[in-house]
Amino acid sequence: MRAISSGRFGTLLKEAFSTPLAALLSLSAGLVIVALGWGSARWLILDAVWPWQDAALCKAQAGICWPFLLEKTRFILFGTYPYELHYRPALVSLMLCLLAVATCRQMVGKGFRLTAGQLALSWLAVIVLSFLLMGGGVLGLEAVDPVRWNGLPILLMLSIIAVALAFPFGVLLALARTQKTYRLLARSAAVYVEVARGVPMLTVLFVGIFVLPLTLPEGTSVSPVVATLVALIFFHASYFAEDIRGGLLSLPAGQGEAAKSLGMTYWQAIRLIILPQAIRRSLPSIVNSTIGAYKDTSLVVVVGIHDLTATARMSFGDPEWRDNALEAYVLVGMWFFLSCAFLSGIGRQLHKTSSR
Template sequence: MSAASASLWRQRLFGSPATGVVTLLLAAGIAWLAIPIIRWALIDASWSGTTRADCAAGGACWVFVKARFGQFMYGLYPQDQRWRADLAGILFALATAAIVFAPPRLRLKAAIAALVVLPALGIWLLAGGFGLRPVETREWGGLMLTLFISVYASLIAIPLGILLALGRQSQLKVVRLVSVLFIEFWRGVPIIAVIFLASLLLPLILPGGVGIDRLARAVIGLGLVIAAYMAEAVRGGLQALPPGQREAATALGLTYWKATGLIILPQALRISLPAMTNEFIALVKNTTLVLVVSILDLLGIAQASLADPAWVGMNMEAYVFSGSIYWLICFALSRWSRHLEMLGRRQHR
């Protein structure tokens, strides 16, 4: 450390007596909290082995996570079929990368192509049929299911949310009223109740004999709620546009849908993108609620693994591992959203 930066740090941490006291108190608190955690998670932890007997007392038993890694990722998905989930994940990642990094001219086409092909392809890969071995949704689980629910619920939520936001701004009174009622209703009720509601009511209101998959019910329920929140995120972008934009488009003779698609949405969505990303983060966090209808996503698998008699008392290991994965996903997304916001602010100037 150079002399200049050393003096800077001394100024920062011990600039005045009061500052020094606060620094010492905080440092003591951090040490009191962090030292046992680091000892438990790293120093005293057991890393190698296959059974509970390989774990030393007092430290974390990461052997447990290693032994159950497959379950944490895929749930009870048949082991020899897990490549299908991997392939679906890779395809979605590639498509996202293609949309983000494509030249702006091709971006819309790439997005539409991905939206038409991928959802069906993904379901085919995961569920099977048509030449692939069928795998029931009961066997899906883990991180794979968390990502599946997040992606498919947002496939419902984003288009519906955009329509609702447009409806809320509409000149037509009935359209506006319907949109407002829809948005405020779903935003006013707890998501856990919506998941219960979807799993109980959807089979009831469909014609007798039409079965609907348990997982599909949860995805539809989540999609409808998140659509209401997405609508509010999009509304922010729509309201940020000067009214002259639509007026100019109308004056040029564009119809409502042409003006919306070519002039309004491209600009409004760019402004809304950070807010929409934040809603997506909320969606990823809320997928955990499917636990209440016994669908086992990443957190559900961690919770279920506590009941394994071969691995008694692994609560902390299961929570720390699953919690870190959620944190990494959400933190990365929130950083990206902040980056988008900065980018937008710079372009506006």
């Protein structure tokens, strides 16, 4: 083991100092890393104000203010949701995270093995239960106005549910656009995808919030969260459709012809032969679209929905903590970094599995 490690380290050193320019860049990068590491260590440890210390010291010291995080973390996570009911958004966040992680692990052949039907039913149950827990008003749960749905649960509900429902819709759009039997259907799908991808996401959000309720029957109301979720589903579906369409167009025509020669119907060929290969070839762009959709959910703040970044900004709006914006955004940044790193790791494992 020691020989292998030294061999790898020796190879790394040889590559890092193979030329004068490479040596200069390596040394410069090393100095930057050391400077960042030292600055982080001072901020996190050496100059930090610890939870057991007086919060007033935060104004005098330059390090992280742990008393701020101790007091405001629950607010950053759950916003203005009633304090005594925080177990409900916490349970919603836990359910969505666990099911998302379980689904991703199943995609790479790990964890529990569920059939497609069982997985779809699990998602349907969790989605319905999430809205029931957050909203209340049933089963003896105290009702909570959607305006007070803030922080982490609203971020997860809008991003995870939107991606989970937008992906199958995007697959249908890609199939409709690439089929040659019904030209009107193909052109309609193409128009939808190009229009959805050609307008800013903010425009789609405003349409979902202000136009969608006008299309409903008189006397019918829709929650801003639901309206935003519908807008996100239709918006992200267009990007997934283009990802899948790229995979479909990359397949040789002989795949479909071979399926026909075996007596397969169109849907049998799509389900068993064409679509699995297309999705496998589209994995890098699908993962990229998923991560982008997850991060772009923070834009919902412009329509009055307070996700994790918005509650972080609200947390240091208190005059007592107005100097602690960095702590709030570091906490949010760590959440996004870890979750996006997990998604990227799943994407790499999928790519390795599909290339075998």
